[in-house]
Amino acid sequence: MTKRVLVASPVKQKEVILKEFLESLEKLDKSGLQMDFVFIDDNNEHSLLDHFARGKNNVRIIKIKSADQYVCNEQTHYWHEELIWKVAAFKNKFLEMAYEEGYDYLFLVDSDLYLHPKTIKHLISLQKDIVSEVFWTKWKPDLQPLPQVWAADQYRLFQAPRGQELTEEDVEKRTREFLDMLSKPGTYKVGGLGACTLLSRKALSRGVSFSEIYNVGFWGEDRHFCIRAVALGLELYADTHYPPFHMYRESELAKLTEYKKKIRAKSRKTENTKVSVGKHKREAGNKITLAMLVRNEAGRYLDRVLEQAKQYIDNAVILDDASEDDTVEVCKKVLAGFPLTIAINENSCFNNEILLRKKLWQMAVDSQPDWILILDADEVFEDNAPEVLKSLAKQKDLYWYAFRLFDMWTETHYREDSYWCAHKTFRPFMVRYVPGFAYRWRETPLHCGRFPINILHLKGENHPLRLKHLGWMKPEDRLYKYYRYKKLDPLARYGIAEQYESILDPRPNLVPWSPK
Known part of the structure; x- marks a missing residue:
């Protein structure tokens, strides 16, 4: 509306x-x-x-x-x-x-x-x-x-x-x-x-x-x-x-x-690249828009995530939070041939996540989406995702899909203990945009969520398709995240202090990933 x-x-x-x-x-x-x-x-x-x-x-x-x-x-x-x-x-x-x-x-x-x-x-x-x-x-x-x-x-x-x-x-x-x-x-x-x-x-x-x-x-x-x-x-x-x-x-x-x-x-730093969708065009109402927040992701997992995403998305909107490396160039290269909108923050808002999430959401809304799929640059679906997601987008009476996210500690094992059990909970990753719906956010600078908090008021479905969170696999990444959380949330107002400390556990409990 x-x-x-x-x-x-x-x-x-x-x-x-x-x-x-x-x-x-x-x-x-x-x-x-x-x-x-x-x-x-x-x-x-x-x-x-x-x-x-x-x-x-x-x-x-x-x-x-x-x-x-x-x-x-x-x-x-x-x-x-x-x-x-x-x-x-x-x-x-x-x-x-x-x-x-x-x-x-x-x-x-x-x-x-x-x-x-x-x-x-x-x-x-x-x-x-x-x-x-x-x-x-x-x-x-x-x-x-x-x-x-x-x-x-x-x-x-x-x-x-x-x-x-x-x-x-x-x-x-x-x-x-x-x-x-x-x-x-x-x-x-x-x-x-x-x-x-x-x-x-x-x-x-x-x-x-x-x-x-x-x-x-x-x-x-x-x-x-x-x-x-x-x-x-x-x-x-x-x-x-x-x-x-x-x-x-x-x-x-x-x-x-x-x-x-x-x-x-x-304004010149905000690029809007419009490319004919050609073979990627699908029936109206089924379009999947990938929305992603990135910062200094070159040389990590971004290529891998986007290469898989190309198999099921129709367009992408990417918000770069003042990256100091070749992140933007990686996005352009991998998504060449897809409708792509990239916005580049001149100054980083990394210490206030809610601003970034809301800006990314508005970018996705402005692209006139049917479905908005929000992934971080280190999250990748299991191999059968393209066929599954295309099928899910055809459903007419559902407004969100929730999946489980597994924190991978190695390529073959994920972590599971009292503080690392996100994979036991279904969380929304793909949401149908409803014009006129009064979306509301959790207004916190950290752990605010990637979607408005009231989307669950609409009808949705938990789905068995799984996601891998690759960002914990390297020791240097775990160390970086540990110090980031300690700096941004020293009193653990938005997270759990014990979980922050457990990031550096030298002997975490790891469970083998079982392909389906």
Whole structure:
């Protein structure tokens, strides 16, 4: 089902800045979305909004007349109480329109931002009810750049539980940690946000509002919005994958050219190779899409996994997490002749698996799949898989298949003991995509699962076809994984501490693999 998004902005803006803002709206990735635009034209002396709307049936302009003066110069932007609550009323108008007209999302954005083309589609993929894309600004020329999101209160940039006394050194350290966190690609829970925010239908239905809370003394309508939202049971998130460029001062437009160059450079790193499926084409509804997350897999098991996959898949989507070797080239070489989409992260998100899994899922969804089969680069089926999987894909009344995964310690033996018994449990590996189904994820940075957690609400089947997990076979791989888990999960919050320790057991119990 196509998602409907209303992009909304109150506009009182200089012509040179608004021109760039509107250009970024034109370039937004709108694939798979019905994207409409609404602007409140607040006494602008130019006609850029009218030009933007010309020839489009998805743009509305609400013109108002007021005597307010909004001053912004090379120092800062000057706000006063009357102006703040006028803008709050504009934003409430957008909230009302989006809810009453049945939109799935409302995207509220300030008119002095140049958006990355992927902004809205990425924010939707996060499945958060309220999430802002982070940008950085020198609020005054002599200050350091700071984000438009914050941890708590008016604009506190550090976490401080109530009743805890902090020294100046503590405050400085925690502020630095908060800013360092926001400087890395990720999605983080915050206490306040604004200016570039996606709201879900759920948030709209809860009654979020920018109206003043009369007994709260914080300055600015965004503070009142955020407090009310949390009181209504919603959570606030900040995302840092596609930061927009903030045109806070006209003098900063000179840097916008470099920002645009970076966008173009990143887009060239995302390759979409479309090849005729030829002999691989099968009956509509049976298509199997392989989805795979890879990082530094050259010289390991990737060739072997993909060579087998070629025998049963129709297309592949691969997310490379900033590999430093020839992983991407291996994928292209082995899958030559197949429809292949490869996306390459510029910076690794290896320490936050949920972001990678959700991005890979969205890539698979964008390829218009029937079935999505998610394998890691070291997982291979037993030899009869091609015939079995093609047959399974023809089933019309099932929505997932679960298989057993055996942790191979050698080519001929798998491990079995109290901590190594994954092969006794069936887990989904192949899922039929259902447009319109409200998929939900386990939001943890590690061990989040490769599929949304609620797919088991649909009808599926445990199947005897088996998978081999080859990634434990080499001692150096086991050592690497041991230290990785100890680093990412030192308190074993997402896994089992004893299992982590057992990875290096010198005498594990091994069972022979019996071919069928």
